[in-house]
Amino acid sequence: MTTTIIENKNSRQNLWNSAKNLAFPTAIWRLPRQTEKHFLTSFGEIPQQTKIDFEELGAGFAFSPFVNPDGDKTFFLKADLHYIFNANGSTQNELIREVITPSSVNPYFIQLLENSISKQATSTNHSFETKQTQKHDFVDLVKKGIAEIESGIFQKVVLSRTKQVVLPANFDIISLFDKLCETYTSAFVSAVSLPHLGVVWVGASPEILVSQDSRGIFRTMALAGTQSAYDAEGNLIKPSEALWRQKEIEEQSFVTRYIINCLKKIRVREFEEEGPKTVIAGNLMHLRTDIIIDTVAVNFPQLATVMLELLHPTSAVCGMPKIPATEFILQNEGYDREFYSGFLGPVNMQSGDGKTESHIFVNLRTMKLQENIATLYAGCGITADSNPEKEWNETEMKTQTLGRVLSAEF
Template structure:
């Protein structure tokens, strides 16, 4: 382990440039309400696809698609090189913690040294692909079809989503964008993941924990559902304590909470703490959230995070209830492949902790083009026009921050 001090934003850019050019899978992240920024690189250019077992895997970063029925399609980026930055110690300097691997990719180190004064990596200017985005007419038709299926009692809820493609600005740069998201969304999990073998980069600011377990064995998950603007009609911020929720959002949140409780019942875990529901702010939006906490040491269940990850994904907050008919409706009706949107991602066994989040408020970067994603929960009380408006608000979470 080596500790140094340097201009962290420049050095993170240098690390990113080198990893991209060598073709190494890479992740950067910052956990909610923290200041440390992490940079992780795997020297395996085609990362392992595996089921996430927190007790068996070493340190690394998990990245799973939405469709992952047996959990075996999760990409695992082994922590061959792991840096921790904290740029709050001085105006432009911070602390770097470098975890060195047993063997270092020589081409990466050679390029890293050569790039200390290199310019920023450019994605190029993309074409305007707005015409290939999900249209309002398409989305409204999908919502109407979902409501009919709910009325026919095929399922209680389904989460429908849409994609919106746009060209990247000519000056778009990953590390700068990452830092902007960290500043704009201090309570979110901010991340960027690059898998060069797939030709993709994903960036996001997720408000939703799927599973986490700390060094003391405390397990956490949450039910996050129900959405409204965090601002009133005049553009003034609404206090969380003054938020008013419609029956539709209350019932939507209750479905997600019941889903988590039912998962715990399936594995006979009854000793858990609940906090909420409460109104929380996530960028320009407010949500209802219920937090669940379990002491795995006290109940002698160290495998809880592994078991719950398999049971929970995809949660009713991104899929629906019951899970299988809702998932089938999504696959048959959405006009695009979600890929990693509404999958999960996060650090595994980093500093003896694992934190996995739902991949929400996210976008894919490919061939100079950004594809942004947003979804909403459809129940029998849904209004197609209002659901479209909800997705518009969610798309603004990244769009306004990154492209303004």
């Protein structure tokens, strides 16, 4: 392992552009409530697709689609290069720490990236053309979902929609990423470039799927129920003063019960349950319950791997029971979610203090960038008490999480 210090205010932009031009899969991210920003690139135009096994895989970044029944369709961006950026109080003078430089990596590639020497990228665009969802179509879809609930097919289904925005001519990923980090300090902010698909996915997710730190502490959460974080006069509501309807309370309890049932399947009964409590995520409020397990104390080091397979997709993104809800989504939503409501995050990666950890998040509050179009995604949990018009308004609020930053920055 070597450590390199580079002082260059444009270094992240140079690295990102060079990796894109070289057609290298790349991820940048910042963990919730942290200041360190990470850059990872994988040498090779098409990343490996595999099942995420935290005990077997090396360092890298996981990126999974929503539909991944066997778990083996997850892209794994191997950490051929991993840099940690520390703004050190200023975005104008950053330090870059080179954390991973495997001996098998050709130094020529490192030189290409660091010097921004590039070649013209070639990509085969296999990405689906995504159309914008019309309001009347979404309202009809919600009505159909409610009818299925009333007939007993499922108790809850999570239905989603898309919204499209034309990107301005001066758009750049790094500026948007930095603005999201500044605006949503408690979110997992990321940008993932897959040149072989011709797409970049950018997001600010509030929801941990599975996380395990260097001490073996495992975490997951049930995050559901949504309302605006601001009152009618535009004032921020205190979490302690938030009022929740029965519909949101029931929706959140479905997700919590789903997680606990997964733990029962693997006979894990020693866990801490914190919540539900009201949390603010950008312009929204949610109900959240945290589940915490000491994998050392329960002698279950494989817990994160096992729970990832059991949890995805959680009832927070598909519904309950999982199978009929998912089948309804695939047959009726009218578009392919691709990576929206999948999962993503660093696997066995070093932090600034040298500790190795894994943090996987649900891919929510996200958008796909393809050519000059940004496709934003938002969903809402439908129960028997749902109102189609209010559900449309909820998805509008959720698209504003990224949409308002996108419009404000450019």
